[in-house]
Amino acid sequence: xxxxxxxxxxxxxxxxxxxxxxxxxxxxxxxxxxxxxxxxxxxxxxxxxxxxxxxxxxxxxxxxxxxxxxxxxxxxxxxxxxxxxxxxxxxxxxxxxxxxxxxxxxxxxxxxxxxxxxxxxxxxxxxxxxxxxxxxxxxxxxxxxxxxxxxxxxxx
Numbered sequence: 001x002x003x004x005x006x007x008x009x010x011x012x013x014x015x016x017x018x019x020x021x022x023x024x025x026x027x028x029x030x031x032x033x034x035x036x037x038x039x040x041x042x043x044x045x046x047x048x049x050x051x052x053x054x055x056x057x058x059x060x061x062x063x064x065x066x067x068x069x070x071x072x073x074x075x076x077x078x079x080x081x082x083x084x085x086x087x088x089x090x091x092x093x094x095x096x097x098x099x100x101x102x103x104x105x106x107x108x109x110x111x112x113x114x115x116x117x118x119x120x121x122x123x124x125x126x127x128x129x130x131x132x133x134x135x136x137x138x139x140x141x142x143x144x145x146x147x148x149x150x151x152x153x154x155x156x
Contacts (some may be wrong), residue, residue: 027058031056034052
């Protein structure tokens, strides 16, 4: 089973099956009261609530000093490299999605042309059916008139 690694600086919903770590900050969104969980390194940051998308400031736990969050140069460099890798993957994904969008736009254009052609053909078929119905009614009228004339001749 693949382990999903959560970003420590992105608030998560508090799922029942995910264990809350002792270093996590658990708090409610002041706007929608949704429970949020974020790694302690998010203390003091302004984030977006995953539920209502409103800006929320992550509370700083009592006894914690923001200076405690300072990382070593090696940790900062490691995070920088990881961020660059994630950015590159995101840019590649965006490129792939843009190609898909272009392909879908072309397909939609083709389908729209086909739909218009089909509508024109259907309109033509309706006109032909109306013509056949009129001709059929005229034919029935002619047959009825012929029968009437035959009946008149037979009565004489």
